[in-house]
Amino acid sequence: MPTPSHIRFIINPTSGTKSRVNVADRIEILLDSKKYKHEVVYTEFAGHAPQLAKEAADKGYGLVVAVGGDGTVNEVARGLLHSETALGILPKGSGNGLARHLKIPMSLDAAIRTLNTGHVVNIDSGSINNHPFFTTAGIGFDAYISSVFAGNKKRGLQTYVELVMKEVLKYKHMPVKAIINDNTLETDCYVMAFANAAQYGNNAYIAPLADIEDGLLDVCLVRTLDLVKALNLSYCMLTKQLANADSAEYFKTTHVKVSAERPMMYHADGDFMGEASEFEVHMNPLSLKVLVPKSIN
Incomplete structure (x- = not known):
């Protein structure tokens, strides 16, 4: 039997709107364990998420999921640019611009279920003063x-x-x-x-x-x-x-x-x-x- 794809969830504990929901617990319950194995890591400082994302990409993880708002998504995506590792999003911010554009559900549970059934596409990125x-x-x-x-x-x-x-x-x-x-x-x-x-x-x-x-x-x-x-x-x-x-x-x-x-x-x-x-x-x-x-x- 093939090894399930590996996901790293990167959680910004200070991001966006406050919630009493334990994200790691919901991931454990709702993520398809037959399809994926996963790990959860937490950012500890500004600029930590790109390091964690790039590390996962360098190890060949199939998916790195940003759990947070637009700032967290930006940081995780920066670490994955031009790699074969895809970005996933569990929107937990106040704006959630990229998640909304991509029609990712704003509900945490629905967004986790999207990881089980979704597919990967390629999108553009921009840069302003690098x-x-x-x-x-x-x-x-x-x-x-x-x-x-x-x-x-x-x-x-x-x-x-x-x-x-x-x-x-x-x-x-x-x-x-x-x-x-x-x-x-x-x-x-x-x-x-x-x-x-x-x-x-x-x-x-x-x-x-x-x-x-x-x-x-x-x-x-x-x-x-x-x-x-x-x-x-x-x-x-x-x-x-x-x-x-x-x-x-x-x-x-x-x-x-x-x-x-x-x-x-x-x-x-x-x-x-x-x-x-x-x-x-x-x-x-x-x-x-x-x-x-x-x-x-």
Whole structure:
């Protein structure tokens, strides 16, 4: 009888929403032991998950499962890039952008059962200033909110929405020069989002037409923002529609260069990365294997 495939579960004990459910116990109960043998490990510090994931890939594990939010998923996926080991996700965060795009269930038990029945596909990844991302990256307002959110003791969607509502009309746009599809664009920039997947998380769709397997970035540029534009953008993000041309512009490309007059904040998958005045954003086509529900091709 063949040896069952080996899974490593990487759990971030501090990730996202709080729950009294013992994840390791649910895995023990629901994971198909005839198909898989498994182990559970816990992250101990920021940056630990990529090490644990790469170690598993180097040992030839078939699947490494990130148990946590978008930050944990990003770290685990970084350790698996360009390997033969697939990423699995048990979403335990407040946004769960990649899991939602891939239609992985938000219920822990249902997500574990997906591991038993799902199949592996290849998806694209992106990089911003050499830092990988799998859902979205961005400069400007969304990065600013990421920086404020990172320092906030309260987590969750309500806290995030409260921060956005408080800051959205205070934040000031900045002049930038962007090179997109070999065209130079000198423009104001309130936010420039680089989308591999369609949404930030929580079903807030910044790039509704984004395809995670097409090798292209979907770029959303908001030059300036007032109350009318903010309301239009919010409505469109929540209803999975493209904003009108007065509010946002969209581009498809493989590579973007941006330079700003002074340093701007940027993020990758919602994690604040710092500030820079020069940005290089690239696509890496079909660079990550991911386990998805059987209904997803």
